[in-house]
Amino acid sequence: MDLFSEYGSAILEAFGLTLRLAVFSGIFSLILGVVLAVFRVSPVPVLRWIGAAVVYTFRNTPLTLVMFFALFGLFYQLKIGASQTAPLNEQNFQLAVIALSVYTSTFVCEVLRSGINTVPLGQAEAARAIGLTFSQNLRLVVLPQALRSVLNPLASVMIAMIKNTTVAVTIGVVTAKGVNEASGQMRTMMENEADQIVLIFIIFAIGFMILTLPVGFLAGWASKKFAVIR
Amino acid sequence: MKFKKIAAVVGAFALAGSLAACGGSDDSGSDAGGDKITIGIKFDQPGLGFKKADGTYAGFDVDMATYIAEGLGYEEDQITWKEAVSANRETFLKDGTVDMILATYSITDERKAEVDFAGPYYVAGQDLLIRADDSSIKGPEDMKGKKICSVTGSTSAQKVKDEYGAVPQEFDSYSKCITALQGGQIDALTTDDIILAGYAEEFPGEFKIVGQPFSEENYGVGLPKGSEDRDKINDLIEQSFEDGAWEKAFNDNLGNSGYELPEPPKVDRY
Amino acid sequence: MSASVLYDAPGPRAKKLNWLYSGLVLVALLFVAWLVFSKFKETGQWEGEKWTPFIDADVWNNLLIPGLLGTLRAFAVGSLLALAFGFVFAVGRLSPLKIVSIPSAVVVEFFRSIPMLLLMFFIYFLQPSLGIQPTSIFWAVVLGLMLYNGSVIAEIIRAGVHALPKGQSEAGSAIGLTSGQVMRTILLPQAVRSMLPAIIAQLVVLLKDTALGYVLGYSELLNQVKQLDINFHNLIPAAIVVALIYIVLNTILGLVANWIEARTRRVAHTAGPVGATDTPELQTAPAAGMPSGIV
Numbered sequence: 001m002d003l004f005s006e007y008g009s010a011i012l013e014a015f016g017l018t019l020r021l022a023v024f025s026g027i028f029s030l031i032l033g034v035v036l037a038v039f040r041v042s043p044v045p046v047l048r049w050i051g052a053a054v055v056y057t058f059r060n061t062p063l064t065l066v067m068f069f070a071l072f073g074l075f076y077q078l079k080i081g082a083s084q085t086a087p088l089n090e091q092n093f094q095l096a097v098i099a100l101s102v103y104t105s106t107f108v109c110e111v112l113r114s115g116i117n118t119v120p121l122g123q124a125e126a127a128r129a130i131g132l133t134f135s136q137n138l139r140l141v142v143l144p145q146a147l148r149s150v151l152n153p154l155a156s157v158m159i160a161m162i163k164n165t166t167v168a169v170t171i172g173v174v175t176a177k178g179v180n181e182a183s184g185q186m187r188t189m190m191e192n193e194a195d196q197i198v199l200i201f202i203i204f205a206i207g208f209m210i211l212t213l214p215v216g217f218l219a220g221w222a223s224k225k226f227a228v229i230r
Numbered sequence: 231m232k233f234k235k236i237a238a239v240v241g242a243f244a245l246a247g248s249l250a251a252c253g254g255s256d257d258s259g260s261d262a263g264g265d266k267i268t269i270g271i272k273f274d275q276p277g278l279g280f281k282k283a284d285g286t287y288a289g290f291d292v293d294m295a296t297y298i299a300e301g302l303g304y305e306e307d308q309i310t311w312k313e314a315v316s317a318n319r320e321t322f323l324k325d326g327t328v329d330m331i332l333a334t335y336s337i338t339d340e341r342k343a344e345v346d347f348a349g350p351y352y353v354a355g356q357d358l359l360i361r362a363d364d365s366s367i368k369g370p371e372d373m374k375g376k377k378i379c380s381v382t383g384s385t386s387a388q389k390v391k392d393e394y395g396a397v398p399q400e401f402d403s404y405s406k407c408i409t410a411l412q413g414g415q416i417d418a419l420t421t422d423d424i425i426l427a428g429y430a431e432e433f434p435g436e437f438k439i440v441g442q443p444f445s446e447e448n449y450g451v452g453l454p455k456g457s458e459d460r461d462k463i464n465d466l467i468e469q470s471f472e473d474g475a476w477e478k479a480f481n482d483n484l485g486n487s488g489y490e491l492p493e494p495p496k497v498d499r500y
Numbered sequence: 501m502s503a504s505v506l507y508d509a510p511g512p513r514a515k516k517l518n519w520l521y522s523g524l525v526l527v528a529l530l531f532v533a534w535l536v537f538s539k540f541k542e543t544g545q546w547e548g549e550k551w552t553p554f555i556d557a558d559v560w561n562n563l564l565i566p567g568l569l570g571t572l573r574a575f576a577v578g579s580l581l582a583l584a585f586g587f588v589f590a591v592g593r594l595s596p597l598k599i600v601s602i603p604s605a606v607v608v609e610f611f612r613s614i615p616m617l618l619l620m621f622f623i624y625f626l627q628p629s630l631g632i633q634p635t636s637i638f639w640a641v642v643l644g645l646m647l648y649n650g651s652v653i654a655e656i657i658r659a660g661v662h663a664l665p666k667g668q669s670e671a672g673s674a675i676g677l678t679s680g681q682v683m684r685t686i687l688l689p690q691a692v693r694s695m696l697p698a699i700i701a702q703l704v705v706l707l708k709d710t711a712l713g714y715v716l717g718y719s720e721l722l723n724q725v726k727q728l729d730i731n732f733h734n735l736i737p738a739a740i741v742v743a744l745i746y747i748v749l750n751t752i753l754g755l756v757a758n759w760i761e762a763r764t765r766r767v768a769h770t771a772g773p774v775g776a777t778d779t780p781e782l783q784t785a786p787a788a789g790m791p792s793g794i795v
Contacts, residue, residue, distance in 0.1 A: 043507040043514070046522035050529075060704075060750035062711035064722060065743050072406070072736055076413045078539045088377055088397050124506055134507040142506065163615035170715060172382070172400040178391065183617045184382070190625040197629055201622040205614050212613045276730050283553065283731045285562040315717050321628075321635055402715060405729040409736075413543065433733070 003196060003203075007189055014185035015207050017175050021096060021165040022211065026158055028101035033108025034143075040113055043134055055106040063103050063167045070099035071171045089174050096168040104161040111153045115146035148226045155219030159212045182207060267304045269295045270314030270322050270331035270452070274403070277428025277484050278334060287311050290424070291332040293479035294351055294470070298330075298451065301466040302459060320344045323454045330463075331452035334425060337498070347450035348463035351476070353495045355443025356386055357423035359430065361411065362438045367418060369442040370394045376417040379407035386420045389445075404429065412436065422447055423489065431487035439489050448495065464497050540736075550734035554741055559728070567724035568745065574638065574710040574720060578645030579703050585650025586699075590657035591688070596679055604654075611651040617712055620644035624716055641713035649706045656698045660691030693764050700757035704750050711746070721745060 004011075039051030058066060074081040075095055082094040119142050127141040147154075166183035174180055180188065186204045190197055271279035271291050279291040292311075299309050314322050314333045322328045323345045334354070337347045358378075360367050367373065373396040380387035380400060387398035399416055401407055407419045408429055419426065423443055430437045451463055470476040471494040480491050510518055540546055553559045592604030611619070624640035664687060672682035692699070714722040721742050728738035 041506055043510065044518055044521045044525075046518075046525045050525070057747065060708070060747045061743050062708045062722070062746060064711045064714060065739060065746070068739055069743075072409060072739070076410065076415055077543050077545065077736070078536060088399055092399075128506075128508070137506055159613070163613075166615040166617040167712070169382070169617070170402055174398075174400075178388075178398060183615060183621065186618060187382075187621050187625075190621060194625070194628065197622065197625050201618070201626075204618055205610070208615060208618070209613050274726055274730055280730055281562070281727060283556065283559045283562055283728075285558065313719070317717075318635060403726045405726045405735055409729075432730075 003189075003193065003199060007185075010179050010185060011203065011207070013175050013177060013179040014182045015211070017093075017173070017179065018162075018165050018182045018207075019211065021093070021100065021168060021173070021181060022162045024097045025100035025104060025161055025165070028097065029104035029108055029161060032101055032105035033112060036105055036109035037112035037116070038138060040109060041116060041138070051109070055109055058103050058106045059110075063099070063164055064170050066103050067096060067099040067167055067171050070095040074098070087176070089176055089178075092168075092171055092173045096165075096171060096173045100161060100164060100168070104157060104164070107157045107160070108154065111150050111157055112143075112146060114153070115150035116142055118149045119145045148223070151219045151223035151226070155215050159215050162211050162215070163208065265304075266308050266310055267299050267302070267330075268310045268312050268328045269299065270312050270319065270328035270333055271295060272315075272333045273313040274405075275334060275425060275428060276432045277487070278425060279332070281313075288483065289428070290352075290479050290483045291334070293482065294476070295330070295332045297470055297475050297479070298332075298463055298466050301469070302462065319452060323452055326454070329454075330457075330459075332449075333452075334422060335450055335452045336447040337450040341452075342500075344455070346453040346455055346457050346460055347498075348453060348460050349450035349467055349497060350448035350495045351451065351467045351470070351497075352424060352449040353492065354422035354424045354447040354449060356389070356420060356445040356447070357426055357443045358390075358440040359411070359419040359426040359437050360417065360440060361414075362436055364417070367440060369440060370444050373418065377415070379410060379416045379419045380421060381407070390420055408433070424449075424484070427484045427487040427489035430489060431484050434486055439487075441489075448498075461499070464499055468497055545736050550732060550737045553728065553732045553734065554737075559731075563724045563727050563731075564721075564741075564745075567719065567721040567727075567742075570713075570718065570720035570723070571707075571710050571749075574641050574645065574713055574718065575703075575707045578642045578649070578710065579706050581642065581646035582650040582653055582702075582706060583699075585646050586653025586657055587688075589651065589654040590661070591683060593654065593658055594661055594683065594687075608651045608654050611647045612655070614648070616644050616648045616709055617715060619647050620712060620716055637713070637716050637718045640716055641710065641718045644712070645706055645709055649702055649709070652702050652705075653699055656695050656702065657688070657691055660695035660698075661687045663694065664690055696764055697757055697761045700753065700760065704753050704757075707749060707753060708746065 036051050036054060039047045040055070042048060042051075070081060071092070075091065081098055082091040084091075086094075123141055123145065124137060127137045132140065165181060168181050169184040169187075172180075174184075179185060182204055186200060189200045193200060271287065271289070273279065273281040273287075275289065275291075277289055279287065279289040282288055296306060296309065300306070312322070312328050314328060314331050316333075319331055319333060319335060320341065323331060332351075335341075335347075336354075337350055341347070358367065358370065358373070367376065370390060371394060373390055373394040376396050378387050378390050378396040378398055380398065381404060382400045382402050387396075387400060390396045391398045396418075399407075399410070401410075404419065404421070404425070407416065410416045411419055412433075418440075419429070423439055423441075426437075426439050430439055451467070453460055453463070467476075470479075476494060477491060484491075508514075537546075544550075589604050589608050592600050593608060595601045595604070620640050623643050624635065624637065627635045627640070661683075668686055668690065669682050672686045673679075677685070710720055711722045713720050717723070725735065725738045725742050729735040732738075
């Protein structure tokens with residue numbers, strides 16, 4: 001397998017970058033997704049409208065374009081999103097994380113909202129009856145139950161997000177050594193080693209399975225462990 | 231029973247699909263040797279070969295192709311232009327999708343094994359495009375630590391990184407590089423000098439070409455293996471050097487780029 | 501549960517507060533909008549010549565509409581194939597024969613876990629070694645769309661069948677239908693109807709995914725941004741316009757989804773509340789043409 005001796009370290013580095021993109025985007029998209037969901041069920045109409053508008057816009061725009069706007073709109077025009085003095089690869093990395101987080105957060109928001117819909121009416125009513133405010137109600141009663149009931153679909157969103165890190169290739173996200181994330185690295189290898197296309201594909205397919213399968217298993221296990229008994 | 235309604239919906243999609251599939255006619259084959267000629271060019275290379283908003287095509291490659299086609303006995307309205315992206319050029323010639331290709335197509339020994347070349351009709355070299363007011367870059371050796379842009383899949387940026395220590399940024403199109411160069415987010419764009427000249431021409435006064443080429447690319451006319459027209463096209467290329475058509479094609483398309491027209495190359499009748 | 505259960509109907513004081521909040525947020529939004537506007541103005545993005553191309557019929561006829569057709573063509577062929585793929589592998593995975601169901605499950609799970617961009621690159625680069633000429637970008641895009649979205653649709657249909665009351669297939673078997681007949685005449689029609697919103701939501705995803713064809717150089721909408729920029733030097737305005745076209749396309753698809761959903765609901769007379777609450781992960785949250793789907 002001289003494919004490994006020649007490309008082994010580059011493949012590892014590429015998946016390392018993919019993993020870093022996924023971890024940061026995962027954390028930020030969850031936080032942002034919860035915020036958006038709270039906006040969408042809040043008593044303040046204007047917040048509900050903002051939540052709906054953000055979700056609508058980003059869900060209906062291809063991620064490729066969201067990435068483009070992060071780099072060319074946010075960073076190049078507005079000069080925000082990353083430090084102007086940071087090394088090029090770190091700037092692009094941060095912008096890719098912003099794009100992925102915002103895009104994914106709209107899916108997180110919708111999953112959470114459907115989770116809120118599964119919380120029995122009586123729960124929220126009881127909470128209000130004992131005098132909890134909207135934010136207490138949401139924080140202490142509704143969201144904890146909603147979150148637990150949506151672990152599986154949330155995992156689907158996260159798995160999709162991990163796969164979506166590949167779109168970062170369109171804004172040229174690389175490691176400090178100049179290695180692309182997984183899809184870019186795979187393309188480079190396929191261009192150079194035209195006679196080993198299938199093997200190269202299998203290597204990268206397995207790489208992504210290693211990244212995505214545990215997420216599904218973890219969610220399945222957790223949703224059983226933390227299932228809300230009704 | 232209700233399944234029928236769903237089937238109807240699916241059927242509607244099927245109809246839409248087949249209609250749409252018929253809609254795109256760009257896959258139509260060529261009729262080589264007939265009263266039409268299909269020429270592969272770039273659609274996205276300003277100054278060389280690009281599709282204008284009015285549906286016509288312009289550029290140095292386009293003008294050269296028109297000149298050659300006319301020499302072969304085709305009127306301008308008998309030419310069908312076809313987009314030949316870099317990765318498709320050899321296959322397009324082999325399977326007859328196009329009759330010839332003028333698309334910043336470098337003559338290399340590897341390609342000669344698969345297709346024939348007439349020309350070269352131009353010698354390009356990898357160079358750098360920088361902002362007109364940037365005086366810090368005088369050659370590739372000044373690129374250490376500078377940000378250099380090129381397109382994904384080309385080795386040009388990698389070369390400047392490996393040999394001169396620049397920081398590469400890869401985008402999927404030169405357009406993005408140009409926007410980033412304008413905004414100051416990158417310091418230079420690298421590819422063949424004549425392609426850079428196309429952008430310098432498009433943005434008068436904004437950019438300049440460094441003018442220290444560090445490679446040599448011989449642009450040829452790609453032809454199917456064993457093409458009978460090769461000698462004729464070589465003659466036409468030489469004729470264009472002499473009767474001023476070559477110079478005119480350059481000046482019409484790249485004359486305001488601030489980039490000097492080099493000497494015409496010697497046609498290689500291998 | 502409607503959102504309003506989370507809080508009381510606003511009283512006079514809350515109403516006043518709401519107005520206050522709305523006002524504050526509006527001011528903040530206006531400030532941000534002004535900031536964006538002035539920054540874009542600084543860099544010349546609002547200059548008329550960058551926007552006038554979009555009222556020029558030539559630009560639409562020669563650049564935007566061909567791009568739109570490219571997108572729709574990939575969408576139409578891709579969604580047809582994805583639906584077919586989804587049906588075949590859903591039925592395969594539900595088959596009582598292990599020799600059919602296990603390979604089907606492997607195929608579906610495999611393609612669901614691979615990024616579509618990888619699939620497209622793979623199909624693209626594989627063609628020459630299979631002797632396919634010329635290398636077709638279109639089929640690389642369309643087959644990539646089919647494999648991934650088809651697998652997701654297979655799972656949607658399978659979940660729909662699982663959500664049906666057990667009595668449905670038992671009744672079928674009781675009157676002597678074979679398992680194939682039960683699937684074809686009883687389970688699939690109901691499952692597809694109950695899952696139609698989810699299936700169409702997935703088609704919205706598919707439509708957006710056609711934009712990945714851009715990475716391979718497939719001539720679709722996103723590719724026209726580059727072409728527009730070459731002509732008019734308006735990279736950012738062109739991207740904004742193309743983004744709006746995508747939003748409009750998806751809105752239309754969302755409206756179609758809502759319309760179909762309303763129709764199928766009106767004619768539905770199933771035995772039970774099919775797929776209503778058992779499968780929260782597939783419940784769509786269709787708020788104004790905004791179907792969910794797996795990214």
